[in-house]
Every structure is written in structure tokens, then in C-alpha cells.
Amino acid sequence: MDSKRFSADRPTATYLPAGVRRAVKIVVVGHFGVGKTTYIGSLSEIEPLRTEEKMTVASAPVDDLVGAGAKETTTVALDFGRITLSEELVLYLFGTPGQQRFVQLWEDMTVGALGALLLVDPARLESTFPVIDLVESFGLEYAVAVNSFDPSVRYEESEIREALDLLPDTPVVHCDARDVASSAEALKELVRHLLTRKG
Numbered sequence: 633m634d635s636k637r638f639s640a641d642r643p644t645a646t647y648l649p650a651g652v653r654r655a656v657k658i659v660v661v662g663h664f665g666v667g668k669t670t671y672i673g674s675l676s677e678i679e680p681l682r683t684e685e686k687m688t689v690a691s692a693p694v695d696d697l698v699g700a701g702a703k704e705t706t707t708v709a710l711d712f713g714r715i716t717l718s719e720e721l722v723l724y725l726f727g728t729p730g731q732q733r734f735v736q737l738w739e740d741m742t743v744g745a746l747g748a749l750l751l752v753d754p755a756r757l758e759s760t761f762p763v764i765d766l767v768e769s770f771g772l773e774y775a776v777a778v779n780s781f782d783p784s785v786r787y788e789e790s791e792i793r794e795a796l797d798l799l800p801d802t803p804v805v806h807c808d809a810r811d812v813a814s815s816a817e818a819l820k821e822l823v824r825h826l827l828t829r830k831g
Contacts, residue, residue, distance in 0.1 A: 676713025
């Protein structure tokens, strides 16, 4: 991946180059409020598609807001972004909703996906277990990106691995979903992992 494509002052593209012949699909997954919408927004070369709605009192019994700060909206279908990697290759990013009630959408979105980037909040590691179970049940290779909302809550890679019971070859990288360069590094780590597994 060309790091210049992820510069903060990159132009916003609208249409795909005429020569694009191949598309690759990656899903961005994680529990409720972990930063998936922000992550895709930081990388997408187009205005990302967002399906966020205001949270209501009716969702309070089913949406766990503990640790989610002042979150007032939630993704109800998907987030979608695009990165043109070359004149012939484009990468599509699909972000899943974080709540368990949207599991059917997750399953639909994983069809045809090359792999998944699993965003993790280090302050809410326990919320990641159901997500890992889903990703593994769909047979997706994945990398873990620890989204550092709060710099005071930070764990070493070995601690994350132990807490999430990850396989030794599952990549773990720290990132800030708000930062283009940091988000790009997490995506590149996933791509490296996928290339290794395919090789």
C-alpha cells in the first residue's frame, strides 16, 4: 500500500478510475461504540456512507452505554468507505453495527470479504469476546487494532493477547481511529497478515 494515499491532505475522490478491474472487500468490526464509523471516515477517499441514527430511550435496555462516553448516535445498518489502491485495484471498507441484535447484518456483510479488522477498546476488552466469536464463526482471518481513545488506558501487546486469548499469529496493533496515518498502519497490518495466510 502506498502511504501517500493516506496523507491528511489527500484530495477527495468521487468516481473510480476507468481502469479499475478488481475490488477487495474488508469488514471493520467491533463492539458498540468502539470507533468503527470514525475509523472508516478517517481512511475513506469518498464521503463515507453512514447510517447513524439518534439513540432513543427505547434502545436503553439493549444498548450497553457503559464506557461509551457521551455517545448519542449509533450505526443501524453499515458504514461504507473506499480506497483506490492503484489504477486497477480498489478496496471497499464495510463497517458493521456494534450491537448483537444486528448479527444478521454482520453475516450478510462478511460474504465475499477477504478479512476483518477487529477494533478493540482497551477499557472494555470483555465486550470483544462476542465479536471474536462471530468473526471466527464466519471463517474470517482478522487482525486486532487496539483503538487508543484514552492514552492512560494502555496495555502491552502480550497483555492484549492473553486477555483476548488470541492465536500467536493474529496481528495486534495499536491505533487511533481519528488519525489517518495510524488507521492506515492498522489496515496495512491486516493486509500483510492476509497475504501471509494466502501464501
